[in-house]
Every structure is written in C-alpha cells, then in structure tokens.
Amino acid sequence: MRNREVLISGAGVAGPLLAYWLGRHGLRPTIVERAPALREGGYKVDVRGTAIEVLKRTGVYCAARARDTGMRQVTYVTKSGGKVAAVDADLLMGRRGDDIEVMRGDLVRILADAAAPVTEFIYGDAIASISSSGEVTFESGLSRRFDVIVGADGLHSATRRMAGLDAPLRHLGAYLSFATMPNDLRLDREEVFWAVPGRMAFLYSTGPDDPAKVGLVFASPELPRAEVTRERVAAEFAGDGWQIPRILESMADDFFVDSLSQVDLPRWSAGRVVLLGDAAFCPSPASGQGTSTALCGAYVLARALARHEDTAAAFAEYEGTLRPYTDRNIEVGRKMAGQMVPGGRFSIAMRNYAMRTLHLNPWNKQIIASATKPIFVAANALKLPAEDQPVAA
Ligand SMILES: Cc1cc2nc3c(=O)[nH]c(=O)nc-3n(C[C@H](O)[C@H](O)[C@H](O)COP(=O)(O)OP(=O)(O)OC[C@H]3O[C@@H](n4cnc5c(N)ncnc54)[C@H](O)[C@@H]3O)c2cc1C
Incomplete structure (x- = not known):
C-alpha cells in the first residue's frame, strides 16, 4: 500500500500539489507533462478561502504570498479611453483576509519545487492508452503499470476522453x-x-x-x-x-x-482512472476559482488515496467530500459569466x-x-479535516 504507484497526467496547478501530498502520505507519484518543461507563463490567478489553508498545510503559503502581484487598483475607462473611476483591486475581486493573487506560472513553480523530492517528472510525453489492469502506454512508446491514473491535464483533458468520462463543455x-x-x-x-x-x-x-x-x-x-x-x-x-x-x-x-466554458461531469472516475482540477470540475475563469478548486481537489484526493487501499472507496470519498464545494463554485462561474461580457x-x-x-x-x-459575497461563500464551502496540521512555511 505504501508503495502504491500513481501516475498523474499534467504538471499544472493540481498535479504537483497532488504529488506532494501523495509523497507525504507514503505513495509514489509520477507526473507526465506534455510540454517539454514546466509551463511557467500565463496570467494572474486568485487563491481564496479553503485553498489558502491547503497552501498553508503544504508549507508554501509564505512563498506564494511573497509572489503576490500586489495589484493596487482597477480602472474603468470609456470606449475612447477616458477614465471613469478607479476601485481598490482586492475589494473589487472579492479577496479577503489571507487570500492572494499570483501569476499562475509562479504558483506552478512553487508547487513543482515542493513536489520534486518525492516525484518522478517526465516531460515531453503523454499517455497514449490505458488498459483496465493499469498498463499505461506513453506516446514515446514507453510502457509501465500504475495502480491509479489521475487526469490533471486541464480543460481539454485527454485522460478524460480515454477513460470514457468525456461530456460536452x-x-x-x-x-x-x-x-x-x-x-x-x-x-x-x-x-x-x-x-x-x-x-x-x-x-x-x-x-x-x-x-x-x-x-x-x-x-x-x-x-x-x-x-x-x-x-x-x-x-x-x-x-x-x-x-x-x-x-x-x-x-x-x-x-x-x-x-x-465549464466542465461539469456526472462522474469523475472510471476503473483506475480519476480526474482532478479543470479536467473534472472547471468553474471557468469567470469564477476566479479554478485554481482554488484544483488545489482543494488535489489535497482531498491525496488524503482519500492514502486512507483507502481500495481505489473505488478512495474515489467515492474524494467525490463525496469535494462535490458540494465544486458545484457551488461552478454555480458562481455560471452567474459571473454574464458580468464578463458587457x-x-x-x-x-x-x-x-x-x-x-x-x-x-x-x-x-x-x-x-x-x-462579491457569492465568491467568498463558494471559496469557503469546503471544511478540511483537522489532521495534517500546518507545517512551518
Ligand atoms: C485566462 C484565464 C484566467 C484565469 N483566471 C483565474 C483566476 O483569476 N483565478 C483562478 O482561480 N483561476 C483562474 N483561471 C483558471 C485556472 O488557471 C485553472 O482553473 C487552473 O490552472 C486549473 O488547474 P489544473 O491543474 O486543473 O490545470 P492546468 O493548470 O491547466 O494544468 C494542466 C496541465 O496539463 C498539461 N497537459 C495538457 N494535456 C496534457 C496531456 N495530454 N498529457 C500531459 N499533460 C497535459 C498542460 O500542459 C498543463 O501543464 C484562469 C484561466 C484562464 C485560462
């Protein structure tokens, strides 16, 4: 059990955090990332509510906070560029207390560095096929067996398609x-x-x-x-x-x-395969909650896999614990989408x-x-179990 082999597809936000916690629970994670190196570019993302507690427990909150974008204000302009008004950025974006806003690439780097000591990273490759016994063939031709395969490969997840879990966005x-x-x-x-x-x-x-x-x-x-x-x-x-x-x-x-668009699936797992992050539950950029749900999902899945040797039981606990929270965030994303397009x-x-x-x-x-209260409520709609107390950052 302690040597259970877990393959994670995708070194984005969710993949490395999951790997960190699997390693800490005594399991053996491997991450396969299609890109030739960690994808560090991108845009700024918010981390709010329960996801902040996840970063604290992981011991990376201070490192992430040190990379906060420090955005001061949002300025509205007219169609010809005349200033309408300037509003405090944290207030307008619904960030409260310890919530942060970081460049996605900075967060991915921090999480990958945390996972590195316990994780095998394979870059420039991807899963080509998965058999029901857990035999995985990679696009490079390599073949290996894993006990669990996690699709953390984003909005257009190929793992989702291979596992027969796909549904229209x-x-x-x-x-x-x-x-x-x-x-x-x-x-x-x-x-x-x-x-x-x-x-x-x-x-x-x-x-x-x-x-x-x-x-x-x-x-x-x-x-x-x-x-x-x-x-x-x-x-x-x-x-x-x-x-x-x-x-x-x-x-x-x-x-x-x-x-x-959003991903809202009736099921997150099939056989040995389970989906995580945007691949399973994408509330869309309109919610500003995709990073937070990915982080919380990774934490909950690692804990469930550590607690249950039976993968079906682990997947049931993961989905049962997380779904009320992700549903709420998906609902917020649907409502906020109208505000994104004037x-x-x-x-x-x-x-x-x-x-x-x-x-x-x-x-x-x-x-x-x-x-912005609906975002705050959704961001805090998951209570973590008391164990795995924060470690010093
Ligand atoms: C423009 C924009 C703005 C956003 N703003 C916010 C925000 O303000 N707040 C917020 O919380 N969220 C925001 N998000 C959403 C957030 O970026 C995602 O929800 C979050 O990154 C999801 O994490 P993930 O790990 O599931 O997927 P990702 O971070 O997308 O990572 C997926 C990884 O899988 C890799 N991959 C893809 N296919 C394969 C394959 N076949 N094999 C192997 N690897 C593969 C990719 O290269 C990538 O590294 C925004 C998103 C966008 C697009």
Whole structure:
C-alpha cells in the first residue's frame, strides 16, 4: 500500500500539489507533462478561502504570498479611453483576509519545487492508452503499470476522453483570448477595464517595467474549433478605439484563445482512472476559482488515496467530500459569466455611472463586498479535516 504507484497526467496547478501530498502520505507519484518543461507563463490567478489553508498545510503559503502581484487598483475607462473611476483591486475581486493573487506560472513553480523530492517528472510525453489492469502506454512508446491514473491535464483533458468520462463543455457564451505585450501605458500594479456592447478588454501589469498582459473577451455562440483563431479575434475587435489597435498588432507568441466554458461531469472516475482540477470540475475563469478548486481537489484526493487501499472507496470519498464545494463554485462561474461580457449600451452606461459615483456612497465598500459575497461563500464551502496540521512555511 505504501508503495502504491500513481501516475498523474499534467504538471499544472493540481498535479504537483497532488504529488506532494501523495509523497507525504507514503505513495509514489509520477507526473507526465506534455510540454517539454514546466509551463511557467500565463496570467494572474486568485487563491481564496479553503485553498489558502491547503497552501498553508503544504508549507508554501509564505512563498506564494511573497509572489503576490500586489495589484493596487482597477480602472474603468470609456470606449475612447477616458477614465471613469478607479476601485481598490482586492475589494473589487472579492479577496479577503489571507487570500492572494499570483501569476499562475509562479504558483506552478512553487508547487513543482515542493513536489520534486518525492516525484518522478517526465516531460515531453503523454499517455497514449490505458488498459483496465493499469498498463499505461506513453506516446514515446514507453510502457509501465500504475495502480491509479489521475487526469490533471486541464480543460481539454485527454485522460478524460480515454477513460470514457468525456461530456460536452458548457459554453458560457463568450471567447477569451490572452497575450503578453509591451507595457506602453506603464501600468504599475494596475488593471484597466474597457468595454463596448458584446466585447471587453483588460490590460494589467505587475510593474511599470514588467510586460503587460492583455485579455480580450467577445460574446459569441459556440463556434467550430477551427474558427476560433487569432484572425477571428482581430475581426471581432476591428475598428475599436482606445488601445485595441495596438493590442491587436502586438499580440505576442504566447497568444491563446479558448471558449469561456465549464466542465461539469456526472462522474469523475472510471476503473483506475480519476480526474482532478479543470479536467473534472472547471468553474471557468469567470469564477476566479479554478485554481482554488484544483488545489482543494488535489489535497482531498491525496488524503482519500492514502486512507483507502481500495481505489473505488478512495474515489467515492474524494467525490463525496469535494462535490458540494465544486458545484457551488461552478454555480458562481455560471452567474459571473454574464458580468464578463458587457450587454448593451444602457447597462454599460449604468455600470459607469455606478462606478463614477461609488465614492460618494458611504456604504461603497459594503456594496462591493455584497456583490462579491457569492465568491467568498463558494471559496469557503469546503471544511478540511483537522489532521495534517500546518507545517512551518
Ligand atoms: C485566462 C484565464 C484566467 C484565469 N483566471 C483565474 C483566476 O483569476 N483565478 C483562478 O482561480 N483561476 C483562474 N483561471 C483558471 C485556472 O488557471 C485553472 O482553473 C487552473 O490552472 C486549473 O488547474 P489544473 O491543474 O486543473 O490545470 P492546468 O493548470 O491547466 O494544468 C494542466 C496541465 O496539463 C498539461 N497537459 C495538457 N494535456 C496534457 C496531456 N495530454 N498529457 C500531459 N499533460 C497535459 C498542460 O500542459 C498543463 O501543464 C484562469 C484561466 C484562464 C485560462
């Protein structure tokens, strides 16, 4: 039992945290990552509520907190770039207490370093097939047997497909593209939101000398995958003002575009295979909770595998413990998606008016806090068992 071999597909957020805890519980984790090295790039992510307790118990909270983006404010601008209002970033994003916001790549690096002493990492390879007896063939041709196979391979999980657990993604009515560009506006721990009916852009940087990250969101019914391209994004924003022409012209190599969508499966496991993180329960970037649910899921799954030699019992405990929490976060993501894509001119004008006059309202902090309360409640909707007390960070 102590030597149980666990293969984890994906060295993202969930995979390394799971490996760390499996190692700590005496199991033997191997991570296979399709990319040739750890994928350290990306955007900023929030970690909130129970997931903060997971980071503390893992002993990496201080390291993660030291990498906090320190975002100061969110500035709303009109369609031609005139300033509407600036709002405190933590307040607007619903971060409270010990919650943090870090670059995804920084968090992945911290977690992978924590897992390294107890984990075998295989980069540049992927699972090609899994037999019912746990025999795994890799794309490189290598073949090995594992007791448990975990699909932590993200939104478009191949493990999910191989295990017969696939279901259509829930499209939330928009596409989201991301890229890095020069920080022409010299944004300093500031994020700028621009919106017109059906389209929005956000631009932020962690410091005046750091590059800027840009996000473009456009409303659209589900499109054939071949049509979801850089050209399509450029066409959607063609003719727009403010920084949009500059953004479109300087979208760099790390550009990606994907549908704003959720994964909400009836089952997370089949035979020896179990899914984790976005592969199993993706609340979507609209919820700001995908990282937190992935972290909590990894912690709960490691504990269940350590407690039950019988994999079916372990998977049942994992799903039974976690599902009420992930359901709640998926629900938040569905509700928040509407706010990510602006509606008509009237609703944008109303929002701008509310933001412009917010400072006049003595209850302004309470108003924003009540708007983000569903995120806070969902982020804290999992109580961890008392064991595995925090270790010194
Ligand atoms: C633009 C954007 C903004 C976001 N903002 C936030 C936010 O503010 N707050 C928040 O909590 N979350 C946010 N998220 C979501 C968050 O990034 C994810 O929910 C989280 O990273 C999920 O972790 P994961 O480990 O399940 O998957 P990932 O972190 O996506 O990792 C999956 C890993 O699997 C690897 N992989 C893929 N296929 C294979 C394969 N076949 N074989 C082997 N390896 C494979 C990938 O290379 C990757 O390393 C955002 C996401 C996006 C796209």
